[in-house]
Amino acid sequence: MKPLSVRPLTLTLALAVGASGCSLRRMAINTMADALAGGGSNYASDDDPQLVWDAVPFGLKTIEGLLIQAPDNKNLLLAAASGFTEYAYGALQQEADYTEATDLAHATELRARARKLYRRALEYGLRGLEVGRPGFRKALRADPPAAVAKVGKADVPLLYWTANAWGAAISISKDDAELTADQNLAEALMRRALALDEGYERGSIHDFFIAYEGGRASVGGSIKRARQHLERARALSHGARVSPLVTFAEVVSVGTQNRKEFEQFLNEALALDPNKVTEVRLANLLAQRRARWLLGRADELFVE
Secondary structure, eight states: OOOOOOTTHHHHHHHHHHOOSHHHHHHHHHHHHHHHHHOOHHHHTOSOHHHHHHHHHHHHHHHHHHHHHOTTOHHHHHHHHHHHHHHIIIIIIHHHHHHTTTOHHHHHHHHHHHHHHHHHHHHHHHHHHHTTSTTHHHHHHHOHHHHHTTOOGGGHHHHHHHHHHHHHHHHTOTTOHHHHTTHHHHHHHHHHHHHHOTTHHHHHHHHHHHHHHHTTTTTTOOHHHHHHHHHHHHHHHTTOOOHHHHHHIIIIIHHTTOHHHHHHHHHHHHHSOTTSSGGGHHHHHHHHHHHHHHHHTHHHHOOO
């Protein structure tokens, strides 16, 4: 997980406001875009998820404001796609899961907001992939493999976040048949990312396929392939990320009703010290919270 960063905000906006020429303003916007797309280590290493979620909306609206001035800036579009996806999942969708049992109305509202933000993230991601590739969206729908084959390694982050936004929007919109029919498009984007850079974000691309293969085991997916993706995710992260374990336990272990494996993986996830690798501390804390929640629901999830 690599949330957006707004650390250079004050200086950069001052430059933009004070610039007398269009070129200086454009330079300021580009500087801000580079910082937003490449920064975020202070958020990713934070140990207070709520503090991060409280700060993120300001950064997201700043990005959208800058995109009005530079609508084709790929770094800004990437920051928007990733930022809205992360916020929708971490601050909204997960919170809906945790509160549903006690406040269904609030959980429903949170999921509706998450759905809208996933769609917004998806739009920004597709816009980013169209920069330098006019008509990419149309080509993707016509022939997904041919379309993604034209995307190079430099755009792996856009492929990854666009596919994640698409997949998340589909997962939370089961009643939307048109959106559900786009599964193959999200898959095509992520498979291209996997082919280009398997190790991106410590093997995070494999997390997508753990859920994708494991969740579709009866309709074309594969438990065996899901397990292979788990193994690769763990190997590429050198055991530093616990999200693959939590995802596999929730999707595959529950799906196959393997409670022993479910508890084994979640307890292993909880045993990891989140301070061991500070670059992924926030992501691990969020995954560990979900692990505890899942363990608390074990009796509901397994029929014995």
